[in-house]
Amino acid sequence: GNQSGFVRYMTSGMYEYQKASAPDIDLQVVFADDDPAKQQGQVEQFVAQGVDAIILNPVDKVQSTAAVDFAAEAGIPVITINTMSDSKNVTAHVGSDDVEAGILQMERLLSVAPDHPRVAYINAVLGHSAQVFREQGYQKVLKEHPEATLVVQNTADWSGDKAMQLVENWFQTYPNGIDIIACEADCQLVGVITAVEDAGLAGKILIAGMDCDMPVMEKIKAGVVDYSSWQDGLGQGENALRLAVDAANGKTISDYIIPFEVCTKDNVDSYIEKAKERDSIAAKYF
Helix, strand or coil: CCCCHHHHHHHHHHHHHHHHHCCCCCCCCCCCCCCHHHHHHHHHHHHHHCCCCEEECCCCCCCCHHHHHHHHHCCCCEEEECCCCCCCCCCEEEECCHHHHHHHHHHHHHHHCCCCCEEEEEECCCCCHHHHHHHHHHHHHHHHCCCCEEEEEEECCCCHHHHHHHHHHHHHHCCCCCCEEEECCHHHHHHHHHHHHHCCCCCCCEEECCCCCHHHHHHHHCCCCCEEEECCHHHHHHHHHHHHHHHHCCCCCCCEECCCEEECCCCHHHHHHHHHHHHHHHCCCC
């Protein structure tokens, strides 16, 4: 239970790969519920069981180090998926480049913004690798665009409700003062959409997220949201399991990076089709 859509897509990708390409392996999936200590215990249990490889979606890039190192000491390869760990003992990483995600989104927003845009952005959970690197992408682009002003930024912890409250407060604190609200995830952006619509500012403020969640893509079609980015969760899951099987069989493996894709009003219909296909696959397992 309690799994975000994206975790479901990655997990479904693993199940699909197992069915098609590795039917003889034993795939055990557990969920850490955003709790680093719980995740550490799960890794210790897998090590005690003597598994052949571990795929880890780290809850926290720093705190996950102990778990990765513990598995590595036992000679078990660890493949991180989607989220990075600071451990030097990760065998390979499968995911997308989160710095690039921040750059793509912020560059897109500035390219369609009014002159001298006033920018706000919403972080995911602080310390999560996606948050750290997406924010680095934002900062890099803002440094290159001195005509843009960063008015305010804060975290909404992957929560739509928290994001909604943040933006409602910003509208009080900075009346007529924000042109762009960049959001590190669509699960937060849904709250931003509500705040923007309630304030009567739909279509007047540029807002954007990441993940191409269906409700967000519908708002792109309607002209309320400018942008989201497609990240291939199924592909990440499939490739993580492929590499885990290779590593378990003693093969040398290396990182596998899947590029982010840009979704705007121009191409949103094709991503809505892709999302329907993705959701129907995930529905088989969740």
